[in-house]
Amino acid sequence: MLTEQPSENIGGSMAAAFLALLRRDLLLAFRRRTELLFPVAFLLVVVSLFPLGIGPNPALLARIAPGVIWIAALLATVIALDGLFRSDFDDGTLEQFILSGHPLTLLVLAKIVAHWLVAGLPLVLLSPLLAIWMNLPMESLGVMVLTLMLGTPILSLIGSIGVGLTVGLKRGGQLLSLLVFPLYVPILIVATAAVMAASDGLPYGAFLGLLTAGLVISVTLAPFAAAAALKISLS
Amino acid sequence: MNHAPFIWASYAISTLVLLWSAVAPLISKKAAIKNIRTFNLAKEQSRDADS
Amino acid sequence: MNPDTRKMKTDRPRKNPLVMFIHKLGSPPWFYGFTGKFVPWLWAVFTVLTVWGLYLGLIKAPPDYLQGEIYRIMYIHVPAAWMSMMIYVLMAGMGFIALIWRIRTMEIMAMNSAPIGAAFTLIALATGSLWGRPTWGTYWVWDARLTSELVLLFLYLGVIGLFKAMDEPRKAARAASLLALVGLVNLPIIHFSVKWWNTLHQGSSISLTGSKIDPSMLWPLLIMAVAMKFYYAANLITRSRVTLLQQDLRKSWTRDVIEDATPERIL
Numbered sequence: 001m002l003t004e005q006p007s008e009n010i011g012g013s014m015a016a017a018f019l020a021l022l023r024r025d026l027l028l029a030f031r032r033r034t035e036l037l038f039p040v041a042f043l044l045v046v047v048s049l050f051p052l053g054i055g056p057n058p059a060l061l062a063r064i065a066p067g068v069i070w071i072a073a074l075l076a077t078v079i080a081l082d083g084l085f086r087s088d089f090d091d092g093t094l095e096q097f098i099l100s101g102h103p104l105t106l107l108v109l110a111k112i113v114a115h116w117l118v119a120g121l122p123l124v125l126l127s128p129l130l131a132i133w134m135n136l137p138m139e140s141l142g143v144m145v146l147t148l149m150l151g152t153p154i155l156s157l158i159g160s161i162g163v164g165l166t167v168g169l170k171r172g173g174q175l176l177s178l179l180v181f182p183l184y185v186p187i188l189i190v191a192t193a194a195v196m197a198a199s200d201g202l203p204y205g206a207f208l209g210l211l212t213a214g215l216v217i218s219v220t221l222a223p224f225a226a227a228a229a230l231k232i233s234l235s
Numbered sequence: 236m237n238h239a240p241f242i243w244a245s246y247a248i249s250t251l252v253l254l255w256s257a258v259a260p261l262i263s264k265k266a267a268i269k270n271i272r273t274f275n276l277a278k279e280q281s282r283d284a285d286s
Numbered sequence: 287m288n289p290d291t292r293k294m295k296t297d298r299p300r301k302n303p304l305v306m307f308i309h310k311l312g313s314p315p316w317f318y319g320f321t322g323k324f325v326p327w328l329w330a331v332f333t334v335l336t337v338w339g340l341y342l343g344l345i346k347a348p349p350d351y352l353q354g355e356i357y358r359i360m361y362i363h364v365p366a367a368w369m370s371m372m373i374y375v376l377m378a379g380m381g382f383i384a385l386i387w388r389i390r391t392m393e394i395m396a397m398n399s400a401p402i403g404a405a406f407t408l409i410a411l412a413t414g415s416l417w418g419r420p421t422w423g424t425y426w427v428w429d430a431r432l433t434s435e436l437v438l439l440f441l442y443l444g445v446i447g448l449f450k451a452m453d454e455p456r457k458a459a460r461a462a463s464l465l466a467l468v469g470l471v472n473l474p475i476i477h478f479s480v481k482w483w484n485t486l487h488q489g490s491s492i493s494l495t496g497s498k499i500d501p502s503m504l505w506p507l508l509i510m511a512v513a514m515k516f517y518y519a520a521n522l523i524t525r526s527r528v529t530l531l532q533q534d535l536r537k538s539w540t541r542d543v544i545e546d547a548t549p550e551r552i553l
Contacts, residue, residue, distance in 0.1 A: 161468055165461045169451050178447055179465060182440040183472050186479035193486055225468055228385075232461045238356040238420055245359045245413040249366065252412075253517065256405045260525045267531040268544050275541045 017102045018110045025114035039076040040122045046072040047130050058135040065134035066144065066195035070188055072130075073123050073148060074155060078180060080119035081159040082173045084111060085230065089167045094234060104227040112160050112223065120152040140198035143208075147191040150211040157222035158183050164229030187214060312389045314530050315539040321523045328520035335513035343506030350503070356420050357503075363413040365511040366406045367431070369518060370438055371473075373403035377445070378470035381463025391526065393459035394533075396466070397449050398525040402518055404442040410435050430484035434477050441469045455533060 029036060050068045051061055088094045088111075097107045127148050131141045162179040166172030194207030310316045343361035350357040380396035383389060414432050415425045426432070445462045452458030534540045 161465075165448060165465055166451075171451075175444075175447055175451055178440065179444040182437050182444065182476070183468070185437055186472070186475045189479045189483040193483070221471070225464065229461065229464055232457060232464060235457060235460075238354060241356060241416045241420055242358050245362060245416045248412045248416075249362045249409045252405050252409050256402060257517075257521055257524070260521075260528045264528040264531065267528060267535070271531065271535055271540050271544055274535055 014102060014106060017100070018106055021107055021110040022114050025111055026117065029114070029118040036118060036122065039080045039119045040126055042079060043072050043076045043123055043126060043130070046075060047133060050134070062135040062137060062199070065131060065136040066140075066192040066199075067188075068134060069127060069130050069136075069144065070147075070151075070192050070195075073127075073152060074181075074184055074188065076123055077120065077152060077155040078159060078177050079173075081115070081156065081163050081180075082176060084115050084160060084163045085167045089233070094230060098231070098234070104230065105223045108160065108164075108226045108230065109219075109223040112156050112226070115160075116153050116156045120156055123152060124148045136195075137199050139201070140195050143198035143204055144195050146208060147194050147211060150208065150215055151187050151191045154187050154211070154214050154218045155184060157218040157226075160226040161222055161229050164226045164233060166233075167230070168233045187211070190214070312391055314391065314534055314537075315543070317391050318527055318530055318539075318543060321527060325520055325523045325527075328516050328523070332513050332516035332520055335509055335516060339506045339509035339513055343503075343510065347503050347506055348500075353421065356417060359413050359417045360503075361506055361510050363410060363417060364507060365514045366413065367410040367435060368511055369514045370403055370407040370410050370435065372515075373399050373406060373518060374438065374441065374466070374473065375470065377403060378463075378466040381459075381466045384463050385460055385467070390456065391530075393456060393463065394526045394529045395522060396463050397459050398522055398529060399518075400442055400445045400449065400462070400466075402521050402525070404439060404446060406514070406518075407435055407439040407442055411439065428484070430481045433480050433484070437476050437480065438473075441466075441473070445469070 047068060050064070054060060054064070085094065088097075098104055100107075124145060127145050128141055131144050136144060159176075159180050162176045162183075163172075165179065166176050169175065190207050190210045194204045194211070197204040197207065310320070339361065344358055347358070349355050377396050377399035380392050380399065384392040384396055411432065414429075414435065418427055418429070418432075419425050422429075445466050448465055449458045449462040452461060531540055531543075
């Protein structure tokens, strides 16, 4: 009797489990509101250092703006990612996920989505301000926001694999950046190229298409790899 | 420009890296063999002490 | 049950020799003994090929009409660059086998490939940089090939770093193998994006190797490339045997191996 019921239950409740975990993570993040500001503050501080270090020449700032904002967003994402699975790993919740009978891949995806909403989306919303600071031409401001909108989820998705591999380690944070930055190279290249093309008045649709393709591929593949990584870390 | 120093430097660096990569396991092999010997010696001594 | 089939079963089971070979390769003592027999031969072939290749490349081959003598760096730079990529693919492939079938010798071979691959990447970077000084005028140009090699070095360092950061070697090997696989999926994307980024920013596009190459220059290159493959095989097996000794310190087969061996066979 017991063997029959859950299989039906699980089949019907996969979406429910996904949404429940998403809600829980968002609720947890919302209870610690101040921590939500950390990645945003980090991004602001890092970007503001560039004019101080390079000089306030508007043309020069406009030239390096896409790269600076993107690299700062990359750093902010990786710093925020470090905590993606940590508390669930420490208190044994991850083991419960595996025992729950739901595919770990789906639960991992829910955690990544929640994490992006909390740590990635604020960066995207903040980016127009940064673009103005860096004197980016108004025409390319929209493209900048679009690339971040498409690109930061890819960063979270690929990063989750690295987090899954390093979650059991004491000094996982520094290792994490070594593991994931090389994998971020193509995204950085395509995204900054799109913004630069827009600044120069060139067509940029192809770049956005590439980013979208990257997003689709990483949504389908990265959760599997992250789930496999977590299983290794938990073994 | 004289190119010879660059060619020699390339081959010198390559030789050093490849040589080090080949010798490093031999050094750790010596240590590993020593470890195995001490482990087995300690085991035999404890066995002798028991009997 | 038919008595004939029962008799068959009591006999030693007959298996496909290839399957048997793979099963045996998974057994550490057998692996240790089997590889110990031919590893000196691999080193010997590597030495002969290297001497022959360098003789042809550095002494016999004529200077290039465009680049002069400096092109002779090619005989180490190009094989090293090829090896750096080939070893990454092999490492990820062995890591895949290790992840699926949990074969310990495969885990060890995958992990011991990483430092060798990193060494070849380092050689490719250093020699490329030394080649760049006379041709480009600087030691470093963000050329597509050098940049790809640099990213590849970071990928290797990530695999090595993750492997060293975990205490339990088998778990570490599986984690690092998974990372190598993720890197392998990304490697073509990285390679093409870097290439494309380079043309986008119109960096110096002097290609290091000419489009057409004379046979007197090609042969030494091919010989060196094969020599480096023997180096990899010999070094990988040497390293893997040492790792087996380190990990199986408390098992009886390691004692038997080192007690039976004469001093010169140990080294």
